[in-house]
Amino acid sequence: MSDMMKEKEVKDAILIIDDEVQIRRLLEITLSANGYRISEAADGKNGIIEAATRHPQLIILDLGLPDEDGQQVLIKLREWYHNPIIILSVRNSEDEIIKALDNGANDYLTKPFRTGELLARIRSALRSIQLGPGNDPVLAFQSLTIDLANHRVMKHGEVIKLTSTEFSLLALMVKNSGKVLTHQYILKEVWGQGYIGQSQYLRVFVAQLRKKIEDDPAKPKLIVTESGIGYRFAGDPG
Amino acid sequence: MNPDSENRPSPDELLAALKLEEEKGKRGKLKIFFGMCAGVGKTYTMLEAAQADKSKKIDVIIGYVETHNRKETDILTEGLETVPRKSYYYKGSVLQEPDVDSITERRPQVVLIDELAHTNAPGCRHLKRYQDVMDILDEGIDVYTTLNVQHIESRSDTVAQITGIIVRETVPDEVFEKADDIELVDIIPDELLQRFREGKVYTPEQSREAMQNFFRKGNITALREMALRLVADRVDKQLKQYMQQKRIPGPWKSGLHLMVVISPSPHSAKLIRWSKTLSYTMGATLRALYIEAPYKLSPSQQDQLTKNIRLARQLGAEYSITSGNDIVKAILNVAHKENITHIIIGKPRHRTLRSLLRLGNFVTRLIRYSGNIDVYVLGSDLAVDKRFKRFISFPSFTSSVSKYLLAGFVTIVMALILFPLRELIGYQVVALLLLLTVSMLAIFLGIGPILLSATLSALLWDYFFIPPPFTLHVEKPVDVLLLSMYFIIAMLNGILTSRVRRQERMTRVREERTNALYQLTKELAMTSGIEEVLNVAVKDIKKYFNLDGAFILQGSNNELSREIRHTSPLTLTDTDMTIASWSFHHSGTAGRFTDTLPSTEFTFYPLVGLRLPMGVIAVRHRRAFSNEDEIFWDTFRTQISNALEREFLNELARQASVLDESDKLYKTLFNSISHELRIPVSTIMGAADALLSNRYDEGTYTRLCNEVFTASGRLNHIIENLLNMSRLESGRITPHLDWHDVHDLVNRVTQNLDRELHRFKLDIVIPDDMPMVRIDFGLMEQVLYNLVYNATQYAPAGTTIRIKLYHDDPYFIMQVMDRGPGFPPESIPHIFDKFYRVSAASAGGIGLGLSIVKGFVDAHKGTVMIQNRQNGGSLITIKIPSELPDLTLLKQPLTNE
Secondary structure (H helix, E strand, O other), X not given: OHHHHHHHHOOOXXXXXXXXXHHHHHHXXXXXXXXXXXXXXXXXXXXXXXXXXXXXXXXXXXXXXXXOOHHHHHHHHHOOOOOOEEEEEOOOOHHHHHHHXXXXXXXXXXOOOOHHHHHHHHHHHHHHHHOOOOOOOEEEEOOEEEEOOOOEEEEOOEEEOOOHHHHHHHHHHHHOOOOEEEHHHHHHHHHOHHHOOOHHHHHHHHHHHXXXXXXXXXXXXXXXXXXXXXXXXXXXXX | OOOOHHHOOXXXXXXXXXXXXXXXXXXXXXXXXXXXOOOOOHHHHHHHHHHHHHHOOOOEEEEEOOOOOOHHHXXXXXXXXXXXXEEEEEOOEEEEEOOHHHHHHHOOOEEEEOOOOOEXXXXXXXXXXXXXXXXXXXXXXXXXXXXXXXXXXXXXXXXXXXXXXXXXXOEOHHXXXXXXXXXXXXXXXXXXXXXXXXXXXOOHHHHHHHHHHOOOHHHHHHHHHHHHHHHHHHHHHHHHHHHHHHHOOOOOOOOOEEEEXXXXXXXXXXXXXXXXXXXXXXXXXXXEEEEOOOOOOOHHHHHHHHHHHHHHHHOOOEEEEEOOOOHHHHHHHHHHHOOOOEEEEEOOOOOOHHHHHOOXXXXXXXXXXXXXXXXXXXXXXXXXXXXXXXXXXXOXXXXXXXXXXXXXXXXXXXXXXXXXXXXXHOHHHHHHHHHHHHHHHHHHOOHHHXXXXXXXXXXXXXXXXXXXXXXOOOOOHHHHHHHHHHHHHHHHHHHHHHHHHHHHHHHHHHHHHHHHHHHHHHHHHHOOOHHHHHHHHHHHHHHHHOOOEEEEEEOOOOOEEXXXXXXXXXXXXXXXXXXXXXXXXXXXXXXXXXXXXOOOOOEEEEEEOOOOEEEEEXXXXXXXXXXXXXXXXXXXXXXHHHHXXXXXXXXXXXXXXXXXXXXXXXXXXXXXXHHHHHHHHHHHHHHHHHHHHOOOOHXXXXXXXXXXXXXXXXXXXXXXXXXXXXXXXXXXXXXXXXEEOHHHHHHHHHHHOHHHHOOOEEEEEOOOOOOOEEEOHHHHHXXXXXXXXXXXXXXXXXXXXXXEEEEEOOEEEEEEEOOOOOOOHHHHHHOOOOOOOOOXXXXXXXXXXHHHHHHHHHHOOOEEEEEEOOOOOEEEEEEEEOOOOOOHHHHOOOOOO
16 A cells, blocks of 8 residues: 555656657656656667666667667666566567567567556556565465465465465466566476476466466456466456 | 569560561562563563552552663653662672662562562572562562563473473472462463564564574463463462352362372472472372382482472472381371372382382382372383482492401401311301301491401302312312302392391381480470470480570560570570571571571571460581481471470460459459558547547547547557468468467457457357367467457347357367358358458458468468358357377476475
């Protein structure tokens, strides 16, 4: 609750790096209407300067920039910038998205996008800043409460039994809440290096986990599939 | 793919070329002013006709007229434009000829060119003037010309017989027969002679000489009769043809087919001319047949044969060649095959051994076995034949010196080996062994060495073996008999064996040729593309003729392209290209060893397909083709031309169809896209405009915003599909197969389509034990999206859309069902075509959705099935091969924790 209050009082600064005037204008209108402070840059070079001088809480980055490829800009930013970066691009191939995530992007949204969806992703990404490691080990999302320290998961106040793998999977996702985790990353983190490429295991476990934690496993709200890319934990703090 | 594609004619160019061809097809008309001899007034009549034309405003000019300074004639040339003649300098004198190039450039309607039978000055394009005239006619210009009866090829013999003067300047009968108009210029002989005496024809001196030699009354009357008959025959024939055309189509209603048997003798020429006359009067076709001699022809015989065959061709006869030991059988074989009704042969000049043995010469046998075929036997000129007699049936001694040496050597060695054994086996057996040696040699060597070996062995036997030894003297009469028998047997043996070998060689050559043609035909049938045909052709020409060839093909605008489209060792100069061009345009052979432009090192043969001239092939001969070679070569060339034409037409058809197809697609694309893009764009513009005006209440405001949203979603869908289509078109779709949960697939699609779907009842059927499927998620998402989107566009609101997914090992099945109108049965075959839309479609779409579905499913090696449901609506079933996932590792406890 205190976080929410803080957001309202001190408006988070967001930097938009995009060469399309119309997109920048649209983002400026919608985001400032939602209380964010906006700064803009039309190319990669100015984007990096803006980021360095203003140090925004979040950056929305386009990949198709006139002076430099967005992936390169992303790599340069990640050398020193640790706040969330959301990619907003027309490039929708899986390879491009995975590459961006590997380069350190928190999330990826393809144009055309829904403003509502973008706002949700921004909120989710900003929240993950507060969820650094060593913080409160008990996390609560709507009906779900997760005690990372005691390996305990409760749904509607009832303890649900998870296997150790299921718990590792859930814990990894929750710790990276709002961030898209690629299949390979999850496989490596949960199962180990040797399981990279064995995505069928991941699917089976995600399906099992959904059955246990989701209200409607057929329409998952917590573990969201990013088709062909990976998964994202999308729970709003309860 | 092809570097030449830019040089190939476009359909437009082709059309232009065809048009040009058509114009060219309007060949000029040839009118011959025909008379019995000089002085009858042909040139005069021709000029009169020209003047008459001129008064009718016809563009008529003089290309070449010889007035012989006759006053009346000179006057008639006045007022007619004359193209300056071209001068040629030859051995110190100046010869003048019509300037063909200037005439064709001037392009009159009619040109006058006198003396059709004239032989051109050396250095001219053609040997004969009539060839120039043919060129002019090809350009679409009419020609008036003059001709005397003695200059017609088939009549020249008769003329020589009557007048005793051999006519050298002749015109092929074909030119006369194919002339469009013949105007007979005739006066009575007395009047002609009167004109001679008056000096109206030649100078008085010339006249006197001419009247003594040529222009005697008898001669003139005979020539007149001949001229009148020729023209009468022609009229008769025209009438007959006209009548036939009216009743039964097809010429040769007479059904008469003549065949003249020719040989390498000058007598045959006469035979051919006579046959031509006969065929002309009978209205029959004419064929000349040569039966290959079983012995090698002498050079002069070969030469005569070539002349005879050329004459036969010039006179328009078909020519064929056959071989066989029995001439009668060979003749009758061809006769039956070609439906010959009359056979014409020359009287045999001598009685052969064979004719004696068979109890009758070949004429009697031919008559006996010919059945209902008429046989004409023509007398021969013995005086002419005598020169040739010594060549008849004499074998040729063409073996090399080394073979003689070998024959002698082997014989001597054999005698040396046998010499020590003579006591043991006896000298008679020695004779047999020597005989064996001679026979063995005959298998490998020619007739000359065998005769040497036979003679030598006889001498050796006599000298060393027959008692008393070391003398040529023979003691016993039996031995004399033996020796002479030995000699005769050795000789006969050698001669017969070598003859058999020659026959065998001839058969082999024929076989090789047949085989070569078969190979070529086969190889050409398998080629595709002009380049390949050219490569095969060049290779085979080198292989079977040992000639280097260069193909110059038709480029655009019905002209030869100036390049050789394949690797060739020949380099052609500009002059060569000009000759090639002539050969192409006139479909005639030109260059070295021909009558046309022979001053080059190459010979150019036209390649004429069944319908189109394809180009020219240039070859470098070392010597002219023999007749057999030429026939073989012609057949070869025809095969190549036809293959080229086939490929050329294929290519055009392909170009045209590709163009047609893409043109159609282009139109459909633009029609549907402009329509489909305009609708959402106008919705967005209209709604945004309304929103700006700020005059609406909250409810309207929300509805307008919804409209903007829906419209932009629709726009996005179109763009997405166009992009997908271009991905499919580029062939770069390779599915990234991975294991996926089908729930994710369905959720994703239904979420993206929630606005469209909220008007429907959505029924998702997935079995609880649904396994993971191995698909490309992105592609399958598009597939399902398009199917569900289509359902929302076609089905009425409030109905149920069912999405059913299950696994039917080893397939993943995805079905989308709706209660819309279903597919009209006639549309089903086209349903996957790009930009195809069901005609009654009311909903939007550019007709790409299902073709993308098909493309993506194909990329998964799956199938799409379209059905109409029993109670209305459509059912689309997607079947993707997908094994069950390998989860064996899962069963083991995970040790990570």
